[in-house]
Amino acid sequence: MQQQLEHKIAIITGGGSGIGRASCLAFAEAGAKVVVANRTLAKAEAVVEEIEANGGEALPVQVDVSQGEAVQRMIAETVAHFGGLDILFNNAGISPAGSVTEISEAEWDTCLDIDLKSIFLGAKYAIPKLKKRGGGTIINTAGTLGIRACRGKAAYAAAKAGAINLTRSIALDYARDHIRCNVICPGYIDTPLTADFPSAERDVFLDRFQPLPGLIQAEEVAALAVYLASDAAKMVTGQRFVIDGGQQAGIF
Numbered sequence: 001m002q003q004q005l006e007h008k009i010a011i012i013t014g015g016g017s018g019i020g021r022a023s024c025l026a027f028a029e030a031g032a033k034v035v036v037a038n039r040t041l042a043k044a045e046a047v048v049e050e051i052e053a054n055g056g057e058a059l060p061v062q063v064d065v066s067q068g069e070a071v072q073r074m075i076a077e078t079v080a081h082f083g084g085l086d087i088l089f090n091n092a093g094i095s096p097a098g099s100v101t102e103i104s105e106a107e108w109d110t111c112l113d114i115d116l117k118s119i120f121l122g123a124k125y126a127i128p129k130l131k132k133r134g135g136g137t138i139i140n141t142a143g144t145l146g147i148r149a150c151r152g153k154a155a156y157a158a159a160k161a162g163a164i165n166l167t168r169s170i171a172l173d174y175a176r177d178h179i180r181c182n183v184i185c186p187g188y189i190d191t192p193l194t195a196d197f198p199s200a201e202r203d204v205f206l207d208r209f210q211p212l213p214g215l216i217q218a219e220e221v222a223a224l225a226v227y228l229a230s231d232a233a234k235m236v237t238g239q240r241f242v243i244d245g246g247q248q249a250g251i252f
């Protein structure tokens with residue numbers, strides 16, 4: 001039986017940790033050749049070792065997703081190594097805290113650059129390569145705070161809301177080129193990003209706001225990304241996919 005992502009070439013940013021790492025492993029398991037793109041090269045190399053140990057094919061690439069030249073180089077290295085590009089998963093992100101009076105202009109810029117401009121840059125430089133293959137797919141990671149804000153996360157909430165609507169713009173602009181674009185909105189996921197949150201406070205938060213009990217794992221987000229990247233989702237574009245244990249369903 002053909003694997004879901006057989007013969008596909010995928011770049012996953014933030015591939016060295018959390019949702020990105022789980023997605024790299026899941027994409028490789030589904031048959032894709034995977035570029036593990038991360039700001040820290042050592043983390044990307046460790047994930048490539050895991051993929052190769054499982055019999056998969058992968059390439060580690062160092063990238064700062066907020067820099068246009070670095071993003072262009074990441075895509076050029078992918079094409080040079082694997083011969084093309086079919087899937088771009090713009091997943092790298094940071095999650096800084098602070099209201100508008102608490103954060104500096106520089107902190108605002110950094111968050112918007114890494115969480116939103118990165119999607120513009122990735123799409124801008126990947127789309128010509130996707131077109132050369134007759135189409136392809138882009139997946140972005142936003143977050144439920146891009147749908148409804150919370151206190152003390154001004155830059156993050158703005159960037160993630162922008163990521164959701166940028167996804168729709170890309171989907172509409174390139175649909176006739178057979179390029180799909182969708183966005184995943186995770187709720188509270190058990191990754192290194194959330195590891196600093198004290199577990200007692202976390203449990204109170206989940207009990208109060210997340211209807212389904214339990215901690216959502218990165219692998220569950222990765223499984224959704226595999227589906228969106230696959231031909232099973234060939235008529236799915238411009239949509240946001242929430243994975244949050246029911247938080248967005250209403251007041252709990």
Ligand SMILES: NC(=O)c1ccc[n+]([C@@H]2O[C@H](COP(=O)([O-])OP(=O)(O)OC[C@H]3O[C@@H](n4cnc5c(N)ncnc54)[C@H](O)[C@@H]3O)[C@@H](O)[C@H]2O)c1
Nearest residue numbers: 014016017018019039064065092093143188189191192193
């Ligand atoms: N964990 C959650 O609860 C949660 C919730 C909603 C949204 N998200 C989003 O999911 C995505 C992945 O988060 P995660 O929880 O796996 O976090 P993580 O911190 O475990 O992984 C993020 C990865 O992105 C990389 N990265 C950060 N800035 C980068 C840059 N400028 N260039 C290249 N790589 C960079 C980091 O090195 C790291 O490997 C992020 O966009 C995050 O905002 C996470």
